[in-house]
Amino acid sequence: MSTPRSRLAAWLWLTPLATLSAGLAHANEDAPFQLGEVRVSGSSANTPLDPTTRTLSAEDLARFDRNTVGQALNLLPGVTTATNMRNEQTLTVRGFDGRRTPLFLDGIPVYVPYDGQVDFGRFLTFDLAEIDVAKGFSSIAYGPNTMGGAINLVTRKPQKTLEANAQARVASGNERALTANVGTHQGLWYLQAGAATVSADGYRLASDFAPTPLEDGGQRNNADRQDSKLSLKLGLTPGGGNEYALGLSSQRGEKGQPPNVFPNAQPLNFWRWPSYDKNSLYLIADQHLTGDERLKVRWYKDSYDYQLTCFTNATYSIGRNCQFGTPAAPTFDLQDEVNGASFILESRRLSGHLLRLAYHRKTDTHDERTTGAVTTYRDRTVSYGLEDTLRLTDRLDLSLGVSRDEQTALTSGNYGQPADQAKTNAQVGLFYLLDNGTQLYGTLARKSRFPSIRERFSQQVGTQGGMLPGVANPNLGAESARHAEIGLRSTFDRWSLEAALFQARIQDSIQSVSFQQGNTTFGQLRNVGQAESKGVELSARYTTPALTTGAGYTYLDRRNIDTPTLPATDTPRNKVTLFADWLFTPGWRLVGSLEAENGRVVSRANSRTTYFTNGGFGLLNAKLVYEFSPGWRIEAGASNLTDHNHQLMDGLPLSGRTLFTQLSVRL
Numbered sequence: 001m002s003t004p005r006s007r008l009a010a011w012l013w014l015t016p017l018a019t020l021s022a023g024l025a026h027a028n029e030d031a032p033f034q035l036g037e038v039r040v041s042g043s044s045a046n047t048p049l050d051p052t053t054r055t056l057s058a059e060d061l062a063r064f065d066r067n068t069v070g071q072a073l074n075l076l077p078g079v080t081t082a083t084n085m086r087n088e089q090t091l092t093v094r095g096f097d098g099r100r101t102p103l104f105l106d107g108i109p110v111y112v113p114y115d116g117q118v119d120f121g122r123f124l125t126f127d128l129a130e131i132d133v134a135k136g137f138s139s140i141a142y143g144p145n146t147m148g149g150a151i152n153l154v155t156r157k158p159q160k161t162l163e164a165n166a167q168a169r170v171a172s173g174n175e176r177a178l179t180a181n182v183g184t185h186q187g188l189w190y191l192q193a194g195a196a197t198v199s200a201d202g203y204r205l206a207s208d209f210a211p212t213p214l215e216d217g218g219q220r221n222n223a224d225r226q227d228s229k230l231s232l233k234l235g236l237t238p239g240g241g242n243e244y245a246l247g248l249s250s251q252r253g254e255k256g257q258p259p260n261v262f263p264n265a266q267p268l269n270f271w272r273w274p275s276y277d278k279n280s281l282y283l284i285a286d287q288h289l290t291g292d293e294r295l296k297v298r299w300y301k302d303s304y305d306y307q308l309t310c311f312t313n314a315t316y317s318i319g320r321n322c323q324f325g326t327p328a329a330p331t332f333d334l335q336d337e338v339n340g341a342s343f344i345l346e347s348r349r350l351s352g353h354l355l356r357l358a359y360h361r362k363t364d365t366h367d368e369r370t371t372g373a374v375t376t377y378r379d380r381t382v383s384y385g386l387e388d389t390l391r392l393t394d395r396l397d398l399s400l401g402v403s404r405d406e407q408t409a410l411t412s413g414n415y416g417q418p419a420d421q422a423k424t425n426a427q428v429g430l431f432y433l434l435d436n437g438t439q440l441y442g443t444l445a446r447k448s449r450f451p452s453i454r455e456r457f458s459q460q461v462g463t464q465g466g467m468l469p470g471v472a473n474p475n476l477g478a479e480s481a482r483h484a485e486i487g488l489r490s491t492f493d494r495w496s497l498e499a500a501l502f503q504a505r506i507q508d509s510i511q512s513v514s515f516q517q518g519n520t521t522f523g524q525l526r527n528v529g530q531a532e533s534k535g536v537e538l539s540a541r542y543t544t545p546a547l548t549t550g551a552g553y554t555y556l557d558r559r560n561i562d563t564p565t566l567p568a569t570d571t572p573r574n575k576v577t578l579f580a581d582w583l584f585t586p587g588w589r590l591v592g593s594l595e596a597e598n599g600r601v602v603s604r605a606n607s608r609t610t611y612f613t614n615g616g617f618g619l620l621n622a623k624l625v626y627e628f629s630p631g632w633r634i635e636a637g638a639s640n641l642t643d644h645n646h647q648l649m650d651g652l653p654l655s656g657r658t659l660f661t662q663l664s665v666r667l
Contacts, residue, residue: 030058032129033157033192033233035245035284035296036106038150039132040139040389040399040429051431051439051489052138054078054498056131058156063581064593065623065639065660067177067198069103069131069153070120074595075577077537077552078135078500082570083648085267087258089121092571093135094502095533095558096148100449100479101135104142104152106247108282108300113336113364113379116145116452122253122276126167126179127194127231129156136483136504137427137443140385141344143360144405147449147481148504155233155247158183158190164667171660173219175200192233199226202256206645206656214314215261220653221314222256222272241294244285251278259314260651265605270311271322277305292349297341304336333369338362352392358385358403363410366453377453378411399429407450409474415457418474423448427483438490448480451510455525471524479527481506487537496541503534530561531568549580567611570648573599576618589625591637594618605651617646623660631666 039050054076056066066072070089074081082090082097093101099116102109103123111118125131134142135149142150166180179196202223211217228251235245253276260268282300289295309331310322322332340362347355360383368375385403392398407421427445434440459470487500509529514521534557541550554575558568579593598616603609623637636659640646643657 030129031157031159032154033106033245035243035286036152036154037132038104038107038139038141038152040137040387040401050139051441051487052136052429052443052485053132053134055133058129061125061128061131063591064579064621065637067125068121069123069125069151072125072131073120073133073151075552076133077498077539077554077575077577078502078535078556079133080554080556080571080575080597081648083652083654084117085649086269086271087260087649087652088117088119090117091120091151093133093149093151094504094535095556095568095571096481096504098151099452100145100481101148101151102145104150105249105280106155106282106284107142107152107342108280108298108302109143109145109338109340109362110153110302111338112304112306112334113338113453114334114366114368114377115454119276122227122251123153124179124196124198124227124229126196127155127181127192127229128153130154135500136447136481136485136502137429137445138447140358140387140401140403140425140427141342141356143342143358143362143385144381144383144403145449147447147479155231156181156183156192157233157235158185158192160185162667165665167662167664169660169662171200172658173200173203173223173655175660177662188237188239190235190237192231192235194231195229197226197228200224202258203655203658205653206640206643208643208645209653209656212261213263214259215653220258220655222270222316223258225253225255227251227253241288242286245283247280247282247284249278249280253277258652260605261653262605262651265651266608270314270316272309272311272316273306274309275305275307279303293345293347296344296346299341300338301340302338304334306334306336308332308334333367335367335369337365339365352390354389356385356387358383358387360385364453375413376411377413377457378409379453380408380410381450382406382408395433397431399431400427402426405448405450407478409456412474413457415472415474418456421450421478423450423478423480436490436492438488438492440486440488442486443483445483446480447483448478450478451476451525455510469520469522471522473524473526476510476525477508477527479506479508479510494543496543498537498539500537501535502537504532506531506533528562531559532561533558533568546583547580550578552577567601569601569603569611571600572597572616574616587627589627590622591625592620592622594620600648602648602650605649612650614647614650617644619644619646633664634661635664636661 061072073079078094080092082092084090091098132152138146138150164182169177177198181194183192202219205217209217231249233247237243255273257271259270280302285297287295308322310320312318312320342360345357362381364379366377383403383405387401390398403425405423409418425447429443431441456474456476457472459472482505485502490497508527510525511529512523513526514523535555537554539552560566575597577595582590596618600614601611602614603611620641621639623635625635627633639658647653
């Protein structure tokens with residue numbers, strides 16, 4: 001039976017955009033939308049500064065076939081893919097998860113107001129020019145809640161009269177994907193459009209996976225997915241350095257959620273998501289006020305419509321209430337909305353200074369629908385910021401930043417009026433440029449994060465991951481972290497080198513605490529945790545006309561200070577990435593990569609209070625590329641070439657060997 005989603009997918013397959021195709025992108029052809037970038041800029045208009053931000057280009061995304069944001073970011077040192085108990089793709093940046101290192105699209109925050117999280121596997125990369133990652137030290141222009149840094153997805157901006165690319169792909173698991181972009185720049189205006197559809201019946205487990213009563217091997221149970229996206233950006237460039245852009249995007253998704261393979265797992269969720277949708281509308285303006293001042297404005301409206309259906313059995317035939325586990329209404333609707341704006345006034349009036357004044361304001365709304373009733377929660381968050389970069393000498397820059405963030409609960413369901421909250425953040429960075437182009441830097445930052453609606457008001461609270469009767473904590477406070485980092489970036493001859501040594505101390509970390517009331521044990525989230533994260537990141541790249549090769553290494557040591565016996569979970573102690581891209585004869589290219597890790601501590605599926613160190617593993621990926629005509633390529637390859645059975649959380653095995661082929665063209 002045809003559904004609206006399947007009709008939408010069919011339409012995308014037939015759209016005229018799909019007659020085009022996307023090969024290995026060239027960085028100079030996929031120009032970033034500069035209004036969407038957020039950087040700590042230099043005091044001179046020609047000084048980019050910001051060596052603390054790491055960037056993945058469109059070329060990187062295509063070279064390694066990173067079709068989702070989660071897959072892409074795992075390439076960077078310090079960033080690690082993880083899996084939550086909902087079996088969604090999550091990330092950590094130096095141990096800070098996606099709630100603490102939030103996602104942005106062209107500088108606009110992207111998150112579900114209810115819990116502050118996103119499934120990074122739902123965000124496609126086909127229409128991106130680059131991904132920027134700031135760790136700890138990040139521009140005040142991002143706004144509030146950047147406790148661990150920020151991840152910014154920067155879209156494309158056309159540079160020519162006509163630009164177009166697209167890609168058709170098939171892969172194991174009956175995966176079918178078609179993506180396309182088309183853009184035009186007409187002097188006074190430009191237009192960028194994109195369309196994508198991706199669907200799969202699931203993914204194949206490794207051949208050495210040991211079957212369990214809930215998973216017999218082969219194709220992973222309840223792992224089907226379908227995602228589609230349409231995006232459109234219209235820009236005006238009337239002259240004088242002014243620019244205005246209106247953007248729209250619509251994502252549609254539905255997915256199964258593969259359950260834990262162990263029958264006694266806690267919790268054991270049999271879930272499906274009939275809808276996983278997001279719509280966005282935003283306006284970005286860059287207006288020059290005088291010769292020295294300019295104003296950048298971002299206005300945005302994001303809406304999220306998620307529907308979760310819960311069951312009690314592996315045949316998905318007996319429904320249960322998604323909130324409280326009782327055999328009642330099996331459908332849970334989440335309808336969330338974010339309305340916000342930011343204003344950045346930038347001035348170069350003072351010699352040797354780049355001064356920024358920032359104001360951010362947003363309202364989060366969460367509507368919870370169960371058995372016909374609607375409960376509404378609404379928060380308002382405001383941030384005032386000041387950032388100044390000073391040119392101390394021809395080679396030395398100093399960056400200073402401070403912000404004041406405030407959170408007010410406007411509507412709190414049946415919980416009365418919680419107290420308002422406020423936090424002050426500050427940071428300083430010192431940047432020195434050597435004669436050979438090597439840049440040395442040192443940064444200090446104090447950042448914070450306000451708790452989400454779910455963390456304050458949900459009565460379904462886990463203690464060490466196990467479900468207990470919950471007690472809401474409407475006055476749950478903010479977390480904070482103090483970051484310190486020293487590092488260098490250097491480019492010489494054919495080499496590019498980066499190194500960083502970092503430490504973060506977390507205070508008032510939100511953790512679940514159990515307590516006794518009568519004969520019942522309850523759980524409640526409280527600000528009781530103190531933790532530390534420290535480590536080193538190294539990367540190197542060597543480039544010739546025929547060969548590009550590189551390596552990255554991360555050492556991460558995390559510990560709980562107040563409860564040393566409680567291990568820090570879901571991040572590896574050591575992570576290594578290696579890659580090579582070899583043009584071995586004209587038209588033919590071989591690309592290979594290795595991603596390896598060890599030392600990841602995870603909790604037992606059947607006892608969320610006991611832990612073990614996950615086995616280390618390495619995933620080998622390879623593909624062969626043939627450019628049979630200028631702009632036209634065909635590729636064939638495999639990820640997890642050795643068919644290694646691996647997991648990031650106990651009982652949630654990931655894909656075995658995946659074979660793929662894809663056809664690409666660029667006009």
